[in-house]
Amino acid sequence: MYRNMKNVLVVSIGFLSLFTAYGGLQSLQSSLNAEQGMGVTSLSVIYASIILSSMFLPPILIKNIGCKWTIVAGMACYVTYSFGNLYPGWYTLIPTSIILGMGGSPLWSAKCTLLTISGNLQAPKDNKKAADVINKYFGIFFLIFQSSGVWGNLMSSLIFGSDTNITQISEEDLQYCGAGVCVEIGANTTTKRPAQDLVETLVGSYIGVGVLAMIIVAVFLDNIDRDQAREFRGNREPFWSTFLATFTLLKDKRLVILIPLTMYSGFEQSFLSGEYTKNYVTCALGIHFVGYTMICFAAANSLCSFVFGRLAEYTGRAALFCLAAVTNLACILALLFWRPHPDQLPVFFVFPALWGLADAVWQTQTNSLYGVLFPRHKEAAFANYRMWESLGFVIAFAYSTFICLDTKLYILLGVLILSMVTYLWVEYQEHMNPTLPVEEGIYSKDYKKDIDSSAKENRIIAQTSL
Numbered sequence: 001m002y003r004n005m006k007n008v009l010v011v012s013i014g015f016l017s018l019f020t021a022y023g024g025l026q027s028l029q030s031s032l033n034a035e036q037g038m039g040v041t042s043l044s045v046i047y048a049s050i051i052l053s054s055m056f057l058p059p060i061l062i063k064n065i066g067c068k069w070t071i072v073a074g075m076a077c078y079v080t081y082s083f084g085n086l087y088p089g090w091y092t093l094i095p096t097s098i099i100l101g102m103g104g105s106p107l108w109s110a111k112c113t114l115l116t117i118s119g120n121l122q123a124p125k126d127n128k129k130a131a132d133v134i135n136k137y138f139g140i141f142f143l144i145f146q147s148s149g150v151w152g153n154l155m156s157s158l159i160f161g162s163d164t165n166i167t168q169i170s171e172e173d174l175q176y177c178g179a180g181v182c183v184e185i186g187a188n189t190t191t192k193r194p195a196q197d198l199v200e201t202l203v204g205s206y207i208g209v210g211v212l213a214m215i216i217v218a219v220f221l222d223n224i225d226r227d228q229a230r231e232f233r234g235n236r237e238p239f240w241s242t243f244l245a246t247f248t249l250l251k252d253k254r255l256v257i258l259i260p261l262t263m264y265s266g267f268e269q270s271f272l273s274g275e276y277t278k279n280y281v282t283c284a285l286g287i288h289f290v291g292y293t294m295i296c297f298a299a300a301n302s303l304c305s306f307v308f309g310r311l312a313e314y315t316g317r318a319a320l321f322c323l324a325a326v327t328n329l330a331c332i333l334a335l336l337f338w339r340p341h342p343d344q345l346p347v348f349f350v351f352p353a354l355w356g357l358a359d360a361v362w363q364t365q366t367n368s369l370y371g372v373l374f375p376r377h378k379e380a381a382f383a384n385y386r387m388w389e390s391l392g393f394v395i396a397f398a399y400s401t402f403i404c405l406d407t408k409l410y411i412l413l414g415v416l417i418l419s420m421v422t423y424l425w426v427e428y429q430e431h432m433n434p435t436l437p438v439e440e441g442i443y444s445k446d447y448k449k450d451i452d453s454s455a456k457e458n459r460i461i462a463q464t465s466l
Helices: 002-032 035-054 057-084 090-126 130-146 148-161 196-220 226-234 239-243 245-251 253-257 259-284 287-315 317-337 342-373 378-398 405-432 445-465
Strands: none
Touching: 002 035, 002 057, 002 090, 002 130, 002 148, 002 196, 002 259, 002 287, 035 057, 035 090, 035 259, 035 378, 057 090, 057 196, 057 378, 090 130, 090 342, 090 378, 130 148, 130 287, 130 342, 148 196, 148 287, 245 253, 245 378, 253 259, 253 405, 259 287, 259 317, 259 342, 259 378, 259 405, 287 317, 287 342, 317 342, 317 405, 342 378, 342 405
């Protein structure tokens, strides 16, 4: 138990440190680099690159160098984006966005693969179903990981809050806030970039914690699939077999039906970080409040991720997904009619908190669902997850500067409804024909006996239930 739990904690702390930097930068892009939509465009390029990398890089990297070193390499790509934000311009942000995107999919796929392997290894030791242990591990990961938003946004709020030239927002400017008035896109004039020395201080801090993340993983994470990687290199499959693994898995009807749900994860995250922060918070309160409101989101997300990861064992996934859908539905409808004003300060924090509750379900349960449904094709499954989620990000960020806010909210609502319909169909199919956990394969020589014994138990249980 110690070894598996230690690896879960190490990778969680590494991601906490890395995304303290990236999460803070992502929340600020639409406000900090608002000129010509440069910040939002850079985010769109990031997720477009992630789509490209999802098509072939995760299976190739993970199977050749293992989860540990894939994570380290992916983290290095994220750090380059922080360097690009030191002196932001098209010539610095776009290239570093491409680099980050190419490392993003392998990073997340390796993390998901590592947690799934650890859960499958630990399940027979705890005499539990693999799905329950995987759920718990994803819950622990997201509890720690999502708190990165607290620290990254706290850093930005404290540093930008020290700006002595904060502009007061007039009642005339407030008319452009929220979804009520749709004038020429970009008419909002309340966004003011902080002083360059404050930007350099913040980004320099982000670079430091990003490098720390790489060191933590490189030193303390076990290379638990080292034997698999060595065997793969020794008995190399044809290149095209590995290259096309992500697309080959699309033959599975369940994966195709899950695409709307996976894309919705990208839509809802991009709305909060790109639209809510700019059109509600920055517009009505100022950029120095963005961090504080996003702290609320991160804290709720972190706490709920842990709770839901454990609660799923008793309630099942479907109940949690329905809770998230109802919560997001209520928020979307309220945002359509709310006219943000500085006098309503508490309301600015209520929406991110509720959004964090819902996002905790989308993240923990969707990741876990992929691990449960595709235990024999983990690398390709999580590459698909990252690819389709990133497509949601790309579409949302791409139309960000072209259509009105109320239209964006209606699109979000439509995707949410479609996602729940398709998800419930997959859940019904899984209930009627459960997917057995991985039956064979050696993650490490020390665990061969446990995996074999677990497989035997699973076959007996399946035959009995039939």
